[in-house]
Amino acid sequence: MITLREEIPLAPLTTFGIGGAARFYAEVANTQELREALDFARHQGLPFFLMGGGSNLLVSDAGFPGVALRSTGRGLRREGAEVVVEAGVELTGLVRRCAEWGLAGVETLAGIPGLVGGAVRGNAGAYGGSLAEACASVRVLDAETLEERTLSGEECRFGYRDSRFKRNPILVVLETRLSLTPAPVGELRERVTATLAKRAARRLDCERSVGSYFTNPSVADRDLVARFESEQGVRAREGRLPAGWLIDQAGLRNLRVGGAQVSGVHANYLINTGGASARDVLELARLVKERVFDATGVRLVEEVSRLGFSAEELSD
Numbered sequence: 001m002i003t004l005r006e007e008i009p010l011a012p013l014t015t016f017g018i019g020g021a022a023r024f025y026a027e028v029a030n031t032q033e034l035r036e037a038l039d040f041a042r043h044q045g046l047p048f049f050l051m052g053g054g055s056n057l058l059v060s061d062a063g064f065p066g067v068a069l070r071s072t073g074r075g076l077r078r079e080g081a082e083v084v085v086e087a088g089v090e091l092t093g094l095v096r097r098c099a100e101w102g103l104a105g106v107e108t109l110a111g112i113p114g115l116v117g118g119a120v121r122g123n124a125g126a127y128g129g130s131l132a133e134a135c136a137s138v139r140v141l142d143a144e145t146l147e148e149r150t151l152s153g154e155e156c157r158f159g160y161r162d163s164r165f166k167r168n169p170i171l172v173v174l175e176t177r178l179s180l181t182p183a184p185v186g187e188l189r190e191r192v193t194a195t196l197a198k199r200a201a202r203r204l205d206c207e208r209s210v211g212s213y214f215t216n217p218s219v220a221d222r223d224l225v226a227r228f229e230s231e232q233g234v235r236a237r238e239g240r241l242p243a244g245w246l247i248d249q250a251g252l253r254n255l256r257v258g259g260a261q262v263s264g265v266h267a268n269y270l271i272n273t274g275g276a277s278a279r280d281v282l283e284l285a286r287l288v289k290e291r292v293f294d295a296t297g298v299r300l301v302e303e304v305s306r307l308g309f310s311a312e313e314l315s316d
C-alpha cells in the first residue's frame with residue numbers, strides 16, 4: 001500500500017529550490033505502487049506528474065494541484081555486457097557501477113544530476129555522448145491503460161535532449177536496458193574521474209539551477225554559425241549553436257529579475273540567488289528569449305520541465 005501525503009512542498013525536492021506544494025505526493029518503489037497511485041489520481045480526477053531528482057524541473061509558486069510521484073525503485077543488475085537499471089537509480093551511481101563492472105558506454109554522463117528515469121526521458125548527455133547511445137530498450141507503464149510494455153531503443157525515438165517519453169508523458173519509464181562494451185576497469189575509472197573533474201572545474205554544480213535552461217538550437221543562419229566557429233575555434237555540432245553563446249551575444253550575463261539571475265559563469269544557467277520565485281524565473285527566461293531573438297534572430301526553447309503553470313503563464 002502506498003502512502004499519499006497531502007500538501008507536500010516540492011521546492012526541497014528540486015535543485016532550483018523553487019515552487020509550492022503538491023496536493024498529493026507519494027514515493028513509489030515498484031510498478032504495483034505506481035499503478036495504485038495512478039489509479040488514485042484517476043479516481044480523484046486529478047493530473048499526475050512523475051518526478052525524478054528534480055534537477056530539470058521548475059515548479060510554479062502555486063504548486064501542483066495533482067498527484068506528484070517520485071520513483072524510488074533502485075534495482076540495478078548486470079547481465080553479461082548489458083545492465084538493467086530502474087528509473088529511481090541515481091545516474092552518476094549507475095555510471096560508477098558500470099565502470100567497476102568494466103563496462104564502457106556511459107562515462108560521459110558522470111556528474112549529471114538526477115535519476116535514470118529523468119535521464120531517459122530527456123536523453124541526458126554531455127561531452128558529445130548521451131544516454132541514447134547505450135540504450136537497448138526501455139520498459140514503460142502506460143498511465144492510461146496501466147499496461148507495461150518494452151520499447152526498443154529505436155522505438156524510443158531519441159534525439160538531442162528528446163525522446164518519445166518527452167512528447168508523450170503518459171509513458172512512465174520503469175527501467176532501461178543498456179548495451180555496453182567490455183573495457184579495462186582502470187581505464188573506465190580514469191574516464192569517469194576526468195569527466196567529474198571537468199564538470200567541477202566549471203564551478204556550476206554549487207549554483208541552484210536546472211543546468212542548461214534552454215536547449216542548443218539548430219541555426220539556419222550560416223553567417224551566425226560561421227561567426228561562432230571562427231570566434232570559438234570549434235565546429236557547431238549538428239548545426240546547433242550553444243544557447244549560452246547566443247545569450248552572450250545579447251550581453252545578458254548577470255541579468256536579474258527578482259531573485260533569479262543569468263549566471264555570470266555560464267549564460268545558459270538561470271540561477272536562484274536565494275528567494276527567487278517561479279514567476280521571477282519565467283520573467284527572466286522571457287526576457288532572455290526576447291533579447292536573444294532581437295540580437296541574433298534565434299528563438300530559444302526551454303529544456304527545463306515546468307510544472308503547475310497555466311498555458312497563459314507559459315506563453316511568451
Ligand SMILES: Cc1cc2nc3c(=O)[nH]c(=O)nc-3n(C[C@H](O)[C@H](O)[C@H](O)COP(=O)(O)OP(=O)(O)OC[C@H]3O[C@@H](n4cnc5c(N)ncnc54)[C@H](O)[C@@H]3O)c2cc1C
Binds near residue numbers: 050057116124126171
Ligand atoms: C548543475 C546541473 C548540471 C546539469 N548538467 C546536465 C548535463 O550536462 N546534461 C544534461 O542532459 N542535463 C543536465 N542537467 C539537467 C538534469 O540533470 C537532467 O535533465 C536530468 O536527466 C534530469 O533528471 P531528473 O531525474 O532530475 O528529472 P526531473 O527533473 O525530476 O524531471 C525532468 C522531467 O523528466 C520527467 N521524468 C522523470 N522521471 C521520469 C520517469 N520515470 N518516466 C517518465 N518521465 C520522467 C519528469 O516528469 C520531468 O518532465 C543538469 C542539471 C543541473 C542542476
